[in-house]
Amino acid sequence: MKISRRDFIKWMTASATVLGMGKVQLEQATHVLANMDYTPVIWIQAAGCSGCTISFLNMVEKDSDGVPTVDKMLTEHIDLKYHSTLMAAAAKDAMEQANPEVQMIKNNYILIVEGAIPTAQEGIHCIIGEKNHQPWTALQAVRELAADAKHIIAIGTCAAFRGVAGAGSNSTAVRSVEEVLGSGYKSKIVNLPGCPVHPYIIGETIIKLIAGIPVTKDSKNRPLGLYSEKKLHDKVNDINNCPLKGLSKTSKLGVCGNCFDNMGCKGKDDETRSTCYTRYWGIDWNNRKGCFGTGNMCIGCSSSNFPFSKIYN
Amino acid sequence: MKIKLDPVTRLEGHMKIEVEVDSNKKVTAAKSTGNMFRGFENILKGRDPRDAVHLTQRICGLCPVSHGIASVKALEASRNFKPTGQARLLRNLIQGGNYIADHILHFYHLTLLDYIQGPNRSPWKTSYDTDMRFSQSASEEMFDHYLKALEIRRKAHEMVSLFGGKIPHVMSIMPGGVTKSPTASEISDYKRLLGEVRSFVDGQYHEDVQKLASVYKDYFQIGEGYRNFISFGVFELEGSSSPNLLYRSGRYTDGQYMSVEPRRITEDIKYTWYEGKERSELRDDNTSPSLNKANAYSWIKAPRYLDIPHEAGPLARAWINGDYRKGVSVMDRHVARMLETKKVANALSLWINELNAGGQEYDSALHAGYSTGEGIGVTEAPRGALVHYVRYKSQRIENYQVVTPTCWNVSPKDNNDRMGPLEKALIGVQIQDINNPIELMRIIHSYDPCTACAVHIMTPEGKIENKFIVSTPGL
Numbered sequence: 001m002k003i004s005r006r007d008f009i010k011w012m013t014a015s016a017t018v019l020g021m022g023k024v025q026l027e028q029a030t031h032v033l034a035n036m037d038y039t040p041v042i043w044i045q046a047a048g049c050s051g052c053t054i055s056f057l058n059m060v061e062k063d064s065d066g067v068p069t070v071d072k073m074l075t076e077h078i079d080l081k082y083h084s085t086l087m088a089a090a091a092k093d094a095m096e097q098a099n100p101e102v103q104m105i106k107n108n109y110i111l112i113v114e115g116a117i118p119t120a121q122e123g124i125h126c127i128i129g130e131k132n133h134q135p136w137t138a139l140q141a142v143r144e145l146a147a148d149a150k151h152i153i154a155i156g157t158c159a160a161f162r163g164v165a166g167a168g169s170n171s172t173a174v175r176s177v178e179e180v181l182g183s184g185y186k187s188k189i190v191n192l193p194g195c196p197v198h199p200y201i202i203g204e205t206i207i208k209l210i211a212g213i214p215v216t217k218d219s220k221n222r223p224l225g226l227y228s229e230k231k232l233h234d235k236v237n238d239i240n241n242c243p244l245k246g247l248s249k250t251s252k253l254g255v256c257g258n259c260f261d262n263m264g265c266k267g268k269d270d271e272t273r274s275t276c277y278t279r280y281w282g283i284d285w286n287n288r289k290g291c292f293g294t295g296n297m298c299i300g301c302s303s304s305n306f307p308f309s310k311i312y313n
Numbered sequence: 314m315k316i317k318l319d320p321v322t323r324l325e326g327h328m329k330i331e332v333e334v335d336s337n338k339k340v341t342a343a344k345s346t347g348n349m350f351r352g353f354e355n356i357l358k359g360r361d362p363r364d365a366v367h368l369t370q371r372i373c374g375l376c377p378v379s380h381g382i383a384s385v386k387a388l389e390a391s392r393n394f395k396p397t398g399q400a401r402l403l404r405n406l407i408q409g410g411n412y413i414a415d416h417i418l419h420f421y422h423l424t425l426l427d428y429i430q431g432p433n434r435s436p437w438k439t440s441y442d443t444d445m446r447f448s449q450s451a452s453e454e455m456f457d458h459y460l461k462a463l464e465i466r467r468k469a470h471e472m473v474s475l476f477g478g479k480i481p482h483v484m485s486i487m488p489g490g491v492t493k494s495p496t497a498s499e500i501s502d503y504k505r506l507l508g509e510v511r512s513f514v515d516g517q518y519h520e521d522v523q524k525l526a527s528v529y530k531d532y533f534q535i536g537e538g539y540r541n542f543i544s545f546g547v548f549e550l551e552g553s554s555s556p557n558l559l560y561r562s563g564r565y566t567d568g569q570y571m572s573v574e575p576r577r578i579t580e581d582i583k584y585t586w587y588e589g590k591e592r593s594e595l596r597d598d599n600t601s602p603s604l605n606k607a608n609a610y611s612w613i614k615a616p617r618y619l620d621i622p623h624e625a626g627p628l629a630r631a632w633i634n635g636d637y638r639k640g641v642s643v644m645d646r647h648v649a650r651m652l653e654t655k656k657v658a659n660a661l662s663l664w665i666n667e668l669n670a671g672g673q674e675y676d677s678a679l680h681a682g683y684s685t686g687e688g689i690g691v692t693e694a695p696r697g698a699l700v701h702y703v704r705y706k707s708q709r710i711e712n713y714q715v716v717t718p719t720c721w722n723v724s725p726k727d728n729n730d731r732m733g734p735l736e737k738a739l740i741g742v743q744i745q746d747i748n749n750p751i752e753l754m755r756i757i758h759s760y761d762p763c764t765a766c767a768v769h770i771m772t773p774e775g776k777i778e779n780k781f782i783v784s785t786p787g788l
Contacts, residue, residue, distance in 0.1 A: 051373075
C-alpha cells in the first residue's frame with residue numbers, strides 16, 4: 001500500500017483526532033497501520049553524544065539509490081517505535097514502545113544502537129528508563145532487544161568499536177555492540193562507524209535491510225561499498241582513495257589541497273576505511289569536499305582505533 | 314504521592330524526573346536526575362592538548378561547535394593568542410548555523426509534541442490527549458511545519474558544513490584560528506541557504522511560537538524557577554581588540570545586573586554520585602564516582618555562582634542583553650529562543666557579507682609549543698553558558714574541566730539544599746492528570762536539557778596556584 005506523504009499525514013492526523021477517539025477506533029487505526037508495510041525500528045542510545053541521531057536527521061535524498069530524507073524515512077519506510085530523542089511518548093508509555101512483545105514485532109524489527117555500552121557494575125552508568133520498577137540499563141536493553149531483532153545496526157564508531165566513549169582508561173568499561181552480544185550475533189550486526197556516521201550511509205543501509213537486499217560485509221561487519229576495502233591512503237582499483245594523495249606534502253594545517261602525511265594523517269591507519277570523499281555533507285549534494293576541504297587532516301573518525309592515543313604528530 | 318518520569322524523552326541524553334504531589338495534585342518536591350556517566354576526564358587526561366578540540370566536541374552531538382570553540386579559546390588563552398577578525402567571523406558563521414539548526418530542532422521536534430497531537434503512529438503517537446488545545450486542522454498544519462522544519466534545520470547544518478567540513482563535529486576550528494579558507498562559491502552557497510533558512514525563521518517559526526503562546530497563555534505563569542540568569546557571552550564581532558560580543562556576558566542575580574568571572578563558579582556534590590571535596594572550584598575539582606552514596610540522586614553536579622543557582626540559555630542571554638525581559642516562564646523561554654534565532658540569523662546575513670573569499674585565517678604557530686600552561690575558554694552553547702578549563706604540561710593535558718549549561722539548569726540540590734533551577738521551576742505546578750503529567754514535560758522541555766553535555770568532566774586531582782587566564786577579557 002503506497003500513499004503519498006501528504007495524504008498519509010492528513011489521514012493519520014485525522015485518525016488520531018484529539019477529540020474523543022475511542023479505544024475501538026484506535027485499535028482499528030492500529031490494525032490498518034499494521035497492514036501497511038513499515039519496518040519497525042527500535043533505536044537505543046547508550047553512552048554517546050547523539051551525533052549519529054543528528055546525522056540521521058541530516059539524511060539527504062538520492063533518488064537513484066532510493067535513499068530518502070528523514071521525513072520520508074519516517075513517514076514512508078520505517079515505524080520508529082522507540083527513539084528517546086524523537087518520540088512523543090515518555091516514561092512508561094515510551095518503555096512500552098521498546099517492548100517487542102507488546103508491540104508484536106518480535107523477529108521483525110531493526111535494532112539500532114547508538115553509543116557504546118557501559119558494562120561496569122552491571123551497566124549502571126547508563127540507564128534507558130524504568131522497567132518493572134527497576135532501572136533498565138543500556139546493557140540490559142541491548143541484550144534483550146538483540147535476541148528478537150531481525151537486524152542490528154551499530155551506528156557510529158562508539159557502538160561499532162567503542163570509539164571516544166571507550167578511550168583512555170575506560171572507567172565504565174564500555175564495549176561495542178558486538179563485544180556485548182558475542183560472536184553468535186555477527187551475522188545480524190551491521191557496523192556503521194564514523195564519528196558521526198555519514199548521513200547517506202545510514203539511509204542506504206536501512207533501505208537495503210528493509211528491501212531485503214543482502215548487505216555484503218567485511219571482516220569487521222562494515223558494509224562493503226559504503227566502506228572501502230582498503231585504508232583511505234591506499235589505491236583501490238588503481239584510483240586514489242584520498243583526493244589529497246600524491247599532492248605536495250605539507251607540515252602546516254590551514255592549507256587545502258596538500259597531503260597531510262607528515263602531520264599524522266589518520267588516513268594511513270589501516271582501519272580508516274572511509275569513503276567520505278565520495279559523499280556529500282550537504283543536502284543539495286554540492287559540498288563534496290567535506291573534511292578534505294577544511295585545511296585539516298583526516299582524524300580517522302571511522303577507524304576502529306579512533307580516537308587513537310594521539311591525533312597529530 | 315510520587316510521580317516518576319523515566320525516561321524523560323525528547324531531549325538529548327538520559328534523564329529522570331521524580332516529583333511529589335499533594336492531595337490537590339500540586340507539586341511539592343522535585344528531583345532531577347542525570348542518568349549517564351561517561352568519565353570524560355579519563356579520555357582527556359594525558360592527551361595532547363590539540364586533541365581536546367576534537368574530543369570535547371564528542372561530548373555532545375547537538376552543540377559540538379560550542380564545545381570546540383570553548384576548547385580552542387581555552388588553549389588560545391593559555392598562549393595569549395587572539396585569532397584574526399576574519400577567523401572570528403568564520404567561527405561565528407559556523408556556530409551561528411548550528412544555533413539555528415538546534416533551536417529549530419528544539420521547538421519543532423523536541424517541544425511541539427507536548428502541545429499538539431501528531432500522526433497516530435510511532436514516533437509521534439501517545440496514549441493520552443491531556444490538555445491538547447489546538448483544533449485538528451491547526452494540529453495538522455503545525456505538524457506540516459514539523460516536517461518542513463526537518464528540512465530547514467538540515468539546511469542550517471549544510472551552512473555549517475560549508476565552513477566546518479561536516480557537522481556534527483566540525484574539522485576547521487583549531488587553536489590558531491580557522492583552517493578553512495572559504496571560497497567565493499561556498500560564500501554564495503551559504504548566503505543562498507541562509508536566505509531560505511531565514512525566511513522560515515522570520516515567518517513560520519515566529520508565527521508558530523506566537524500561535525502556541527496565544528493558545529497556551531497560562532504557560533507565561535508556569536515554570537519560573539529562580540529568576541536568576543547567567544551568560545558568558547557569545548559571537549565575537551570583528552575588528553575590535555577587546556571583543557565586542559553579539560551577546561554580552563553577565564548575570565542577573567536577585568534583581569541585580571552584575572558581571573561574571575568563571576573562577577567564581579563552584580560545584581557541589583552533596584546529592585551526586587561522587588565522593589571527594591564537597592565543593593570544588595572549576596580548576597581544582599577532585600572527586601570520583603561513588604555509587605552507593607546515601608541521598609545521592611544524580612550524575613550531574615550542582616554549579617553555583619557565589620553560592621547561588623542560575624538559569625542559563627536563550628532567555629538568560631536575552632534578559633542580560635535587554636532583548637527580552639517580559640517574564641520568566643515556560644512560554645517566555647520559547648519566545649526568547651525564537652527571538653534569538655531571528656537575531657542570530659540576521660547577524661549571520663551581515664557577517665557573511667564581511668567574509669573575504671580566499672582568506673587564510675589560521676596561525677600555525679598554535680599547532681606547537683604546549684609546554685606549560687592553563688587557560689579558560691568561555692562561550693555559549695545554544696542551551697546556555699559553557700566553560701572549558703585546561704591545564705597542560707609537556708604537551709599533555711593534566712586537568713580538563715567543563716561546566717555545561719545543563720549542569721546549571723538541571724542540577725540537583727547543592728550543599729545548602731537549594732534546588733537546581735529546573736527542580737525549583739517544577740514546585741507548585743498544578744497537575745491535571747496524574748497518569749499523564751504533561752505539565753512537567755512542558756516545563757522540562759522549556760530548558761532544552763542536554764544530559765550528555767551535563768555529564769561532568771572531572772579529574773581526580775590537582776590544584777593550580779599560578780596565574781589564571783581567561784579567554785574573554787573584561788569578564
